[in-house]
Amino acid sequence: MAAIPLNLTIEQGVDYDATFTVRNKDQSPLNLLGYSAESYVRKHHTAVIKYPFTVTFVNRVNGVINISMTDTQTTQLKEGRHVYDVVLTAPSGLKTRVVMGSILVSPGATY
Secondary structure, three states: OOOOOOOOEEEEOOOOEEEOOOOOOOEOOOOOOOOOEEEEEOOOOOOEEEEEEEEEEEEEOOOEEEEOOOOOOOOOOEEEEEEEEEEEEOOOEEEEEEEEEEEEEEEOOOO
């Protein structure tokens, strides 16, 4: 399965979340029972510093996952463009990148 390219915008200083449905090649939802996931934001793909998203399985049977950051976490992100991805690990150990793209971090006037 190829990663879905999806660009996001995160506002500094406020909570952020996005929900995705992971699908098989035939567009049926991927059953995520037994899967784990991780997701990070970096300034660029080789950057050492990375910021984790919290990944939650909203509905494993129907392939629904959520990535989120708290207001404290989004405050740590520098203004500008970044990259991110979401990687699933199957019960077999196979790792698959399911979503990837760029993130525009926009500053706020209040935080």
